[in-house]
Amino acid sequence: MFTHYDWNAITANLAFLWDGMVLSLGLAALAIAGGMVGGMLMALLRLSSFKPFAIFAYLYVNLFRAVPLILVIFWFYFLVPVALGRPVGPFYSALIAFVLFETAYYCEIIRAGIQGIPRGQMAAALATGLSRWQAMRHIILPQALRNMTPVLVTQCVVLFQDTSLVYVVTLRDFMTSASIVASRDFKLVELYTFAALVYLVICLAGSSLARYLQHRTAMR
Amino acid sequence: MSYNWNWGVLVSEPYLGWLISGTQWTLAIACLAWIMAFTLGSLIGIARTTPIGPLRxxxxxxxxxxxxxxxxxxxxxxxxxxxxxxxxxxxxxxxxDLPMPEFTTAVLCLGFYTASRVAEQVRSGLNAVPKGLLAAGQAGGLTLPQIYRYILLPLGFRIIVPSLTSDFLAVFKNSSLALTIGVMELTAQSRQIENYTFQGFEAFxxxxxxxxxxxxxxVVIMTRVEARLRVPGLLGRQQGAL
Structure with missing residues (x-):
């Protein structure tokens, strides 16, 4: 079925595609790191007993979860240069968009994890004389993070898939590189099939890891 | 930060018309894709819970x-x-000859993709029905199709209403990807207004x-649906329906 297709278009452009993959992975790694730190802070704000913090975090999370990622990417592609008064290129504006967007999603995962810890744990920690912050840091968060690891890994896989959306601001990630080669050499079938297979292999590996962690957590 | 504000651009023609038309395309893609995803996803979700190996x-x-x-x-x-x-x-x-090729493709693509998410929800819902009910059904002499029809499906679907709400919301957001193949839905229209007028702030x-x-x-509609369909005494309201 695929015999009359020209798969050399892929091997001839492997270096170019690899550069795109490096950008995809780099963007995903930075967005995961930023999103997790931001999500952790946002979750603590969301659960804060100081109402203005909790309300701010509630509005932030629900605003970002109501709009499509593409719109957020457009927003910051437009906003960052206006705010800074100079062009910064698509990479940094896309990175800012991803970190702020993912913060909302990681926040909800981490919040659910923290709320999944029995109330008695907090009560016991406070009773032994720990401060609220110490209790969070030494008792609640370690348990919560271990329980939510599978969901966090799944979110990382989703985020990696979403990095392909930087296509809309023509940042040269793996997907954009594939589409550049596809339309330049007119090899749409070959390049897009190849891109799909590469994403499938990477994301299947990530999903399997999440499932493995899920089983391990469930057994404990 | 130097920026010329002009909110009036949003209510002037043709830009107001673009926003309205974009919203209509977004709603059309999302709703059609959801109907398809719900039907197909339910079938696949059910297939994954049957005792028939190849179907699973x-x-x-x-x-x-x-x-x-x-x-x-x-x-x-x-x-x-x-x-x-x-x-x-x-x-x-x-x-x-495919009518409205970009739109049709976007609906089909989004429908097939969302079906996989719906299938996962349906499967988890069917698995969440207490096993005792299944055993009771079998003991009462029901056949497998009857067990699905009278026990598993009615309860399973009611359990997953909150998670289905979040998938339904995701369809509206994911419909923005239709712009990559040329459908002028809401996000695409706002980008186009930015390109034409440089009023990005207002457009976005x-x-x-x-x-x-x-x-x-x-969310308002689904909260009512959830309240009506909640299974008494089985599960509390799930957090994070958004």
Missing amino acids: WLGTAYVELFRNIPLLVQMFLWFFVFPEVLPRDWGRWVKR TAATVIYCVITAIV
């Missing part, structure tokens, strides 16, 4: 395939690759507000 395997393969390829890549596969790998005559029909604010309104309407 097919369901799992479908879900893994569609969840582990980025939606953008799937969009391009349906739009650029699918007509090429079809038998020649069919491919020509898809390329030449308008799109953001419209998406928030759609989300709010869906």
Whole structure:
């Protein structure tokens, strides 16, 4: 079925595609790191007993979860240069968009994890004389993070898939590189099939890891 | 920060018309894709819980395939690759005679993709029905189809209403990917207004507000549906329906 297709278009452009993959992975790694730190802070704000913090975090999370990622990417592609008064290129504006967007999603995962810890744990920690912050840091968060690891890994896989959306601001990630080669050499079938297979292999590996962690957590 | 504010641009023609038309396309894609995803996803979800091996395997393969390829890549596969790998005559029909090719492709692509998410919810809902009920059904002499029809499906679907709400909301957001194959839905229209007028702040604010309104309407409706359909004494309200 695929015999009359020209798969050399892929091997001839492997270096170019690899550069795109490096950008995809780099963007995903930075967005995961930023999103997790931001999500952790946002979750603590969301659960804060100081109402203005909790309300701010509630509005932030629900605003970002109501709009499509593409719109957020457009927003910051437009906003960052206006705010800074100079062009910064698509990479940094896309990175800012991803970190702020993912913060909302990681926040909800981490919040659910923290709320999944029995109330008695907090009560016991406070009773032994720990401060609220110490209790969070030494008792609640370690348990919560271990329980939510599978969901966090799944979110990382989703985020990696979403990095392909930087296509809309023509940042040269793996997907954009594939589409550049596809339309330049007119090899749409070959390049897009190849891109799909590469994403499938990477994301299947990530999903399997999440499932493995899920089983391990469930057994404990 | 130097920026010339002009909110009036949003209510002047043709830009107001663009926003309205974009909203209509977004709603049309999302609703049609959801109908398709709900039907197909339910069937696949049910297939994954049956005791029939090959059906379960097919369901799992479908879900893994569609969840582990980025939606953008799937969009391009349906739009650029699918007509090429079809038998020649069919491919020509898809390329030449398919009505509204971009829109139709976007709906199909989003429908197939969302079906994999719905299937996962349906499966978890059916698995969440207490096992005692199943055993009771079998002891009462019900056949497998009867157990599904009278016990598993009515309870399973009511359990997953909150999670289905979040998938339904995701369809509206994911419909923005239709712009990559040329459908002028809401996000695309706001980008176009920015390109034409340089009033990006106003254009993107308008799109953001419209998406928030759609989300709010869906949440209000679904909260009522959830309240009506909740299974008494079985499960509390799940957190994070958004």
